[in-house]
Amino acid sequence: MGAVLIDSYSKGKNISEAWDDLYESAEDYSGHQQGYSGDFNSCRFTKDLTSRLTYTSKKELDEYIEENVPKGEAWGYCVTEPKINNNKIKSAVHNIVQKGARKWETVYEAMDSEGNIVVSAPTQTECIKKARAYVEKNNTRKLEIIISKRLSSGNHQCAIVEYKKSTNEAPGKYKFIALARC
Numbered sequence: 001m002g003a004v005l006i007d008s009y010s011k012g013k014n015i016s017e018a019w020d021d022l023y024e025s026a027e028d029y030s031g032h033q034q035g036y037s038g039d040f041n042s043c044r045f046t047k048d049l050t051s052r053l054t055y056t057s058k059k060e061l062d063e064y065i066e067e068n069v070p071k072g073e074a075w076g077y078c079v080t081e082p083k084i085n086n087n088k089i090k091s092a093v094h095n096i097v098q099k100g101a102r103k104w105e106t107v108y109e110a111m112d113s114e115g116n117i118v119v120s121a122p123t124q125t126e127c128i129k130k131a132r133a134y135v136e137k138n139n140t141r142k143l144e145i146i147i148s149k150r151l152s153s154g155n156h157q158c159a160i161v162e163y164k165k166s167t168n169e170a171p172g173k174y175k176f177i178a179l180a181r182c
Contacts, residue, residue: 003071003179004038007062011171013082018174019045019074038182040074045176047075058175065177074178082172085165092164102154110134110143118143 010025012018026040052061058079065075108127110119119134121127124145131143 002182004182005066005069005177006038006040006180007175007177008040009079009173009175011173013171015048015050015076015078015172015174016045018172019076019176022176038180040176040178040180042181043072043074043178045076046073048077049075050078053077062175062177069177069179071179072181074176076174076176078172079175080173083166083168083170085169087164087166090164090166091161094160094162096155096157096159098155098158100154103152104149105152106147107150108145108147110145112141112143 008022010018010022012021022040023045030039030041049061049065052064056064058077061077069075105122108121108124109117110127110131111117118141119127119130121130124147127145131145135141135143
């Protein structure tokens with residue numbers, strides 16, 4: 001099979017994230033084609049050559065990669081360093097005000113060993129009955145019955161926590177060169 005030399009830029013927090021984004025874009029654009037698409041999705045990212053930029057130019061590094069990258073592999077380097085979030089607090093909390101009262105109800109729940117709730121009932125007796133029926137059908141399961149409170153009326157949502165981006169935060173820019181199978 002043949003091979004074609006390709007290059008492209010991608011952005012990300014680090015070179016691995018940038019490669020993953022480029023790979024997914026190639027997969028969407030070129031499809032799978034059994035590993036012979038002639039695009040980045042027919043390659044593996046194997047070498048980060050960013051450290052070589054301390055003693056060579058980008059043009060010389062491009063030429064080195066083009067001459068030495070093996071078939072089916074992609075090599076890359078950082079063109080622009082990412083700017084990280086230096087904020088002391090990197091998240092924001094938005095409280096949601098509850099109008100009126102929240103109403104709670106007591107419920108009995110049967111959990112399996114993985115913490116999944118498989119049975120729920122308003123009374124302990126009813127929960128035990130349902131749990132016994134469940135265990136009799138699934139004889140390898142053991143259930144633990146717990147008492148808990150569940151919100152029956154009112155707003156379930158009380159706050160939203162989201163990432164707070166810094167004003168100078170930016171992804172890095174990375175260049176990849178590959179000898180893609182086609």
